[in-house]
Each structure stands twice: as structure tokens, then as C-alpha cells.
Amino acid sequence: xxxxxxxxxxxxxxxxxxxxxxxxxxxxxxxxxxxxxxxxxxxxxxxxxxxxxxxxxxxxxxxxxxxxxxxxxxxxxxxxxxxxxxxxxxxxxxxxxxxxxxxxxxxxxxxxxxxxxxxxxxxxxxxxxxxxxxxxxxxxxxxxxxxxxxxxxxxxxx
Numbered sequence: 001x002x003x004x005x006x007x008x009x010x011x012x013x014x015x016x017x018x019x020x021x022x023x024x025x026x027x028x029x030x031x032x033x034x035x036x037x038x039x040x041x042x043x044x045x046x047x048x049x050x051x052x053x054x055x056x057x058x059x060x061x062x063x064x065x066x067x068x069x070x071x072x073x074x075x076x077x078x079x080x081x082x083x084x085x086x087x088x089x090x091x092x093x094x095x096x097x098x099x100x101x102x103x104x105x106x107x108x109x110x111x112x113x114x115x116x117x118x119x120x121x122x123x124x125x126x127x128x129x130x131x132x133x134x135x136x137x138x139x140x141x142x143x144x145x146x147x148x149x150x151x152x153x154x155x156x157x158x
Contacts (some may be wrong), residue, residue: 001077001078001079001090002022002028002077002078002079002080003077004022004023004073004075004076004077004094005023005028005031006023006027006028006031006032006033006073008070008071008072008094008099009061009064009065009069009070009071009072010065010070010071010072010099010102010103011065011102012102012103012104013065013068013103013104014065014068014069014070014103014104014105015068015069015103015104015105015106015107015158016068016069016070016105016106016107016108016109016156017069017070017071017072017096017099017103017105017107017108017109018069018070018071018072018108018109018110018111018156019071019073019074019109019110019111019115019119019131020033020034020071020072020073020074020110020111020112020115021074021075021085021088021111021112021114021115021118022073022074022075022078022080022085022088023073024036024039024083024138025082025083026083030057031057032057032060033060033071033073034137036083036138036139038139039137039138039139040137040138040139040146040149041111041137042054042060043146044137044146044149044150044153045063045067045069045153046063047150048150048153048154048156048157049063049067049157051063068158069156070099070103070105072094072096072099073094074093074094074110074115074118074119074122074123075088075091075092075093075094075118076094076095077090077091077092078090078091078092085112085114086114088114088118091118091122093118093122093123096126096127097126097127100127100129105129107156108129108130108131109131109132109133109134109156110131110132110133110134111134111136111137112133112134112135112136112137112138112141113133113136114136115133115136116131116133119131132155134152134153134155134156135148135149135152135153137149
């Protein structure tokens with residue numbers, strides 16, 4: 001059983017919440033979200049917001065907060081083989097209520113179908129807040145080019 005090692009990123013100005021499923025093995029090693037160099041998450045957000053790609057954890061955190069973005073994952077703990085979402089079992093969901101009570105979140109987006117399905121199963125009954133499922137930024141989602149991802153993810157912009 002693995003526990004989520006990364007604290008959520010948000011503050012009292014966060015308007016958009018992006019939820020993944022559970023940190024990849026590389027993200028668990030680096031200690032921050034979307035740590036695999038092939039994951040397109042940071043490059044995508046930087047492109048959409050017209051900013052440089054943040055590199056350090058401090059830069060990534062500042063990027064999120066300055067753009068009023070909150071970031072976390074659906075799962076608090078689970079069984080997982082490496083980074084494979086398909087292998088996730090024995091799920092315990094994160095309690096989003098501290099985040100949702102502290103930040104004026106207007107919309108919740110999920111990064112990929114697994115995160116969306118897990119949110120609907122474990123968290124939606126408690127929050128009663130709908131999500132918008134966006135295509136995964138994972139390198140495993142090779143069917144989606146960077147341009148297609150950008151088009152789909154534009155909905156997060158204010």
C-alpha cells in the first residue's frame with residue numbers, strides 16, 4: 001500500500017482545481033506532481049498561459065498559484081504497480097473538503113479518464129461537484145498530440 005506523498009497546492013485565490021489519479025513513480029521520486037520528463041502537463045500549462053515552463057518545485061508551485069490553479073490527486077492511498085493507472089486497487093480517496101472550504105473553486109477538471117472515474121466513484125457522492133474530464137497529459141496517451149491536448153485543455157483558461 002502506497003500513501004500519497006505530495007501535499008495539495010492551493011491558496012485562497014485558487015479558482016480551478018485539477019485532479020490527477022495518483023503520482024507516478026517518477027513523481028513520487030521527485031516529490032512533486034507530473035515529475036516524469038515525458039509528461040506534457042507543465043509544458044501544456046505553460047503554453048496555455050503564455051509563460052515559461054516551470055522547472056523547480058518552487059517554480060511549479062508559484063506558477064500554479066499565480067494562475068489561480070489548485071492541483072492534487074483523487075487517491076490518498078492505493079496499491080499500484082509502478083505508474084500504471086490500470087493496476088490501481090485498494091483505493092482510499094483524498095478528502096477534498098479542506099481544499100474546497102479554503103479556496104473558491106469554480107470548476108474541477110480531471111487529468112484523464114482514470115482520475116475522472118475514480119473521482120465519480122469515491123468523491124462525487126461527498127462533494128456533489130461535477131468534473132470536466134480532460135485528456136490525459138501522460139506519455140502513455142500518445143494518441144493525443146500536443147496540439148490536440150492544447151485545444152482540449154483551453155477550457156481551463158479564465
